[in-house]
Amino acid sequence: MLVVMRWDSLRLDSSDGHDHEHGTGEAAAGYTALPLIERGAVARTIDTPEFRGMTFYEVQAKSIVSEVPKSSRMMFRYTINPYRGCGHSCLYCYARNSHTYLDLDAGRDFDTKVVVKVNAPQLLRAKLASPTWRGEHIAMGTNVDCYQRAEGRYRLMRGIIGALRDARNPFSILTKGTLILRDLDLLLSAAEVTDVGLNVSAAFTDESLWRAIEPGTPAPARRLEACAALNDAGLPCGVLMGPVVPYLSDSPAQLAAAVRGAAEAGARHVTPIVLHLRPGAREWFLGWLREAHPELVPRYAELYGPGAYARKDYQARIAGQVRELAEQFGVGRDAARRGRAIPRGQAAPGNQAPPPSPAAPRDESAPRDEPGQRDQAAPRYQAALRDQSAPDNRVQPVRPAPPGGASHQQLTLL
Secondary structure, eight states, X not given: OEEEOOOGGGOOOGGXXXXXXXXXXXXXXXXXXXXXXXXXXXXXXXXXXXXXXXXXXXXXXXXXXXXXXXXXXXXXXXXXXXXXXOTTOOTTOTTGGGGGGGTOOTTHHHHHEEEEETTHHHHHHHHHHSTTOOOOOEEESSSSOTTSTTHHHHOHHXXXXXXXXXXXXXXXXXXXXXXXXXXXXXXHHHHTTXXXXXXXXXXXXXXXXXXXXXXXXXXXXXXXXXXXXXXXXXXXXXEEEEEEOTTTSOSHHHHHHHHHHHHHTTOSOEEEEEOOOOTTHHHHHHHHHHHHOGGGHHHHHHHHTTSSSOOHHHHHHHHHHHHHHHHHXXXXXXXXXXXXXXXXXXXXXXXXXXOOOTTSOOOTTSOOOOTTTTTTTHHHHXXXXXGGGOGGGGOOOOOOOOXXXXXXXXXXXX
């Protein structure tokens, strides 16, 4: 009997001539070949506090730029997702159900079993050099967070941003991760030659709620410090208030605190998004809600019904309140005073090295923390980046059992 998992889009071609499964020497040390997925994928477990209990499936992907279905509500056509699954462990993450496509569950597996597309930067360079590619905008962080904790080890975003910069291809990043500041030098050099859109996700300031439903993320205050550091460096950054959690983070005082924090961080704009409850996320979040706030279950049933979205009148009310608060606190008004956008063709402060030509790309895996490189943003940079591995970000909530038990869906071939 052979047990396999559905990893078709990630399968390594059998004709590549390399024995990735067994390997030799240092590259093979510490790896365990997976019997459940195809040749070329290996699993790595790392016994350090920030990764304990997690498994990383390192795969050679076949493609890295994905086209968004035409039926999607998204405002962009192309995305890059170097990871599948996310150690941020947000109970409400709408990407949870995508893990079931890999024969993993949308609950605990999504939090602890992360697929790493280790060849993402190389695939992207090949895609951007293709004569069929038209240089369209690419969005990142729209499915799972590209600056989740795993990125601190795998450093895929440095190669990805470097490839986009060298091709002068416009892109945007949405993240809860303060680790984005590690790549400040690359973002600055990219902004000299193309459009770079940045947004930090910080929907509320309540630390008890953060620990309960976003246990693997940096604290909201640290995310806002990252937003401030980006703006101070001349990289315009907004705040996505996602999600506003009905009856837990939507009081007038809570909304005001969140918008005030965004304004103080110099956010160029603030956009609220009410909690989505799509399949996978719905079961996982409502399981927690029944345990932690049983009195709210009937109110959620009335607000959401059987669907994924809150009633339109509720969404409109939240949007109106946030719009008024943004005007009250002056969101975007002090943008010119805090930092300036990087003019095309002009080196950014603290980033004097010119970008390399596409013919001779530099090594994006090398650390770039030299003194003086982040002069304007250094204090905020250091404070926010330290929080990426702070112990209090690893507080875990009580985990509800996923619907139908914890067993994985598997395909059995006789």
